[in-house]
Each structure stands twice: as C-alpha cells, then as structure tokens.
Amino acid sequence: MTEPRYSLRTRLASGLTKSAAALSRATGRGDGAVIGGRVGQMIDPEFLANLAAGRRIALISGTNGKTTTTRLTAAALGVLGNVATNSLGANMPHGHMSALVKAGATPFAVLEVDEHYLADVLKKTKAELVALLNLSRDQLDRAQEVATVAAKWRTMLTGAPEVHVIANCDDPMVTWAASAATQVTWVAAGQRWLDDSWVCPECGSRIERHGEQWFCVNGDLTRPMPQWQVEGDGVVDPTGVFHEVHLQLPGRVNKANAATALAVAAYFGAPTLRSLPKLAEVTSIAGRYATVVRDDRVIRLLLSKNPAGWLEAFDMAEDAPTLLAINARDPDGLDTSWLYDVDFSPVRGRRVLITGDRAMDLAVRLEVNEVPFEHVTSFEKALAAIPPGRLEVIANYTAFQDIRAELDRVN
Numbered sequence: 001m002t003e004p005r006y007s008l009r010t011r012l013a014s015g016l017t018k019s020a021a022a023l024s025r026a027t028g029r030g031d032g033a034v035i036g037g038r039v040g041q042m043i044d045p046e047f048l049a050n051l052a053a054g055r056r057i058a059l060i061s062g063t064n065g066k067t068t069t070t071r072l073t074a075a076a077l078g079v080l081g082n083v084a085t086n087s088l089g090a091n092m093p094h095g096h097m098s099a100l101v102k103a104g105a106t107p108f109a110v111l112e113v114d115e116h117y118l119a120d121v122l123k124k125t126k127a128e129l130v131a132l133l134n135l136s137r138d139q140l141d142r143a144q145e146v147a148t149v150a151a152k153w154r155t156m157l158t159g160a161p162e163v164h165v166i167a168n169c170d171d172p173m174v175t176w177a178a179s180a181a182t183q184v185t186w187v188a189a190g191q192r193w194l195d196d197s198w199v200c201p202e203c204g205s206r207i208e209r210h211g212e213q214w215f216c217v218n219g220d221l222t223r224p225m226p227q228w229q230v231e232g233d234g235v236v237d238p239t240g241v242f243h244e245v246h247l248q249l250p251g252r253v254n255k256a257n258a259a260t261a262l263a264v265a266a267y268f269g270a271p272t273l274r275s276l277p278k279l280a281e282v283t284s285i286a287g288r289y290a291t292v293v294r295d296d297r298v299i300r301l302l303l304s305k306n307p308a309g310w311l312e313a314f315d316m317a318e319d320a321p322t323l324l325a326i327n328a329r330d331p332d333g334l335d336t337s338w339l340y341d342v343d344f345s346p347v348r349g350r351r352v353l354i355t356g357d358r359a360m361d362l363a364v365r366l367e368v369n370e371v372p373f374e375h376v377t378s379f380e381k382a383l384a385a386i387p388p389g390r391l392e393v394i395a396n397y398t399a400f401q402d403i404r405a406e407l408d409r410v411n
Helices: 008-026 033-043 047-052 066-077 093-103 118-125 146-158 172-178 252-267 272-279 307-316 337-341 359-368 379-385 397-410
Strands: 056-061 083-085 108-112 129-132 164-168 183-188 207-210 213-216 228-231 234-236 242-244 291-294 297-303 322-325 352-355 389-395
Touching: 008 033, 008 047, 008 093, 033 047, 033 093, 047 093, 047 118, 056 066, 056 118, 056 252, 066 083, 066 108, 066 252, 066 272, 083 093, 093 108, 093 118, 108 118, 118 146, 129 172, 129 252, 146 172, 164 172, 164 252, 183 252, 228 252, 234 252, 242 272, 252 272, 252 307, 297 307, 297 397, 307 389, 322 379, 322 397, 337 359, 352 359, 352 379, 379 397, 389 397
Parallel strands: 056 108, 056 129, 083 108, 129 164, 164 183, 183 228, 297 389, 322 352, 322 389
Antiparallel strands: 207 213, 228 234, 234 242, 291 297
16 A cells, blocks of 8 residues: 555644654553544544545444454454554544554554444444444443444444445344344354343344344344354354364453454455464453463453453453452443442352452442452452462453553563
C-alpha cells in the first residue's frame, strides 16, 4: 500500500496525535491512545474517515472477547500484509484514530469497537466486514439493555447492505441483529451465558434449546446453520475440513474467538493453513492470561468484567488457590449488583481469597453462595497468605490493572 495522500489538515492532525500520545506515555498518564485521537480530531473533524480511506477494514464487536478476537484476527490476517489494529483495547473512535496513525499506511485494519459505538464507526470507516461475537449484560449503571444494543445493530445492518457480517449463530440476540444483513457467515462460537437470551427478540416468545440447537417456539427465529464451528481441539471450516488449533490462550472460549478470527481472515483471502500458526504466537493480551512467577508462586491473571466473563474465567481457572478482586471505579461501573448474576459455586472447595475496594460486597455475595473465603487487604498479603505453588487471580478491570501494576513494580 502506498502512502495515502492526506490533506494538510489530516497530516497535521496525525503529527499532533503522535506527539500527544508520546507525551502521555512519557508522563506516565497512559499509552496515549485516547488523548492522541482526541487531539487529532480537534484539528481534523473527519480524522477517522480520512485515516480509514484506502484500507480494507474489519470491525470486531460484542460484550466479551473483543480484545482477544481482535488480536487473533490481526495475527491471522497478517499473512497477507501489515495490519493496523488497536491491540491494547482503546475501542472507541479516538482509540481507532490513534491506532491508524501509529500503524501508518497498511492494506488492512482490524479494529475492536465498543458495541455502543459500532454504528458510528462503521459509517465513518466504511468497513467492509463486521464480526459480532455476543451480547450480554454489562456495567448495569451505564450500559444499555442487551435488547437495545441488538436493535441498534439490526438497524445499522439494515442500512448497510454492502457490509459482510460474521456472526455467532449460538447467541439469539446476535443472530437476530445479524439476520438483517444481506451477507452473513455464521460461526458456531458457543454461548455459555444464557440469562440474556431466554426470550425471542423478534416476538417475545420463549426460546427453546435442545443440545446445540435453539429456536423460538413461535417460529420467528431459529439457529442458522454454521459455516465455521468449534469442534474439540479445533475448528471446522466451510468445506468441512477440520483444523487443529493450537493456542497459548486458555479455555474453549478462546477456541471460539480463534474460529471467528479465521473466518474473518478467510473472507479477506488469507489461507487458513497459513493463518493457523500465527494464532499460536499470540500470548497474553494487555496482560490478560499472563502468567508471572514471583516468590515461588505461579500467578495467572484473568480479567472478568461482567457476569458472562466471570463464568468463562471460572472455566479457565485451575483448581488452585484463587484470589477474587473487585473494584467499582468509573471504568468498572459503580454498581456492583451484577455480582448477584454470577454463580460463584464453581470456586467452592478451593481456597478463596478476596480483595479490592468493594471486597465486602463480594463477601456478602459469597456468603449467599456458601463459598468460604478469606479477606486480604492487598495483593501482597494474598501472596503471603498462600504457600508456594499456583495462584489464580480473577479481577474486574481496575482491580486487574492494580495487580498488574504491583507485579510490574517488582519485576
């Protein structure tokens, strides 16, 4: 791809974006993705559209798994050429601007997009593909209802007949939204969290489930036939060929994320056999799934931000001492009532420690679930409380960042 001929305004905005991001990093205020894009847009109001021009773009959205799937997709598509991507998860328009500036001229871009911003980003970038992963409740004090987001997606796709959609056919909400598109590739990515999809979004009737199949009892919505599906330790492609998938990321959910990544890459023409080894090179994503050795303890970090995410984390975590950390700062959402949507019984029988700003809210929830626990006031005290060996850490967003910062200070 040749360097695009940006206007003077866009070139100036790009330079100031880089400078603002660098200053943010130098002063320890963050990676600079958001402030960089904000400064750029002040100079060029059409900054995102101008940066997107000339690239083939895929947008990845959903409640959970966006960052991981974006990273896997960028790796899979990278066999065809350089890929611009917001790999650290700044998933709103300012983050997209910074990512595109940082990457320079690339033939492709894979952008993680917050589900509430998807329609706006699609319009501005003119992306040719959208991947829809899942929809579930998230940060109840500020996030929209699941049905509202699904309806917005459906309206978005109704007005964008040229967009190809890759969608999870196991999630009825996603299926309903994606069914408005004229071109859909269905991926059987699974759905462990069911509590937001007992009712048909089309007619309000009950959804029945029998094994992998689901359908609205009124006949208005039925699980589509998937072209891609997770099967055992691998993925079956649309031709029926089974591909073993080797990942350094834990859990079945990441096999599903890999299936979506392969489907996106294949749409753009990447041979699956060439993309598969690239998936195996992806390790931790912004610290998620990272394993750190400290003081004879093997510590694994799992990020969980909402009920569906906690369900998946419990599936990934080994039967070992487990630290649960909960904060309720602005990035987490201030309302912790979502804890009562989480079934904590999977950790019953393990040694459970709790910490964080809102540890007492978690303590009450664990009491209700009859899960014994120990309260510790810091991550350091949690480490001191357990013997040498493995420690699983499951934390929501800012609690996760606090623990990462503590580990980084020592290491």
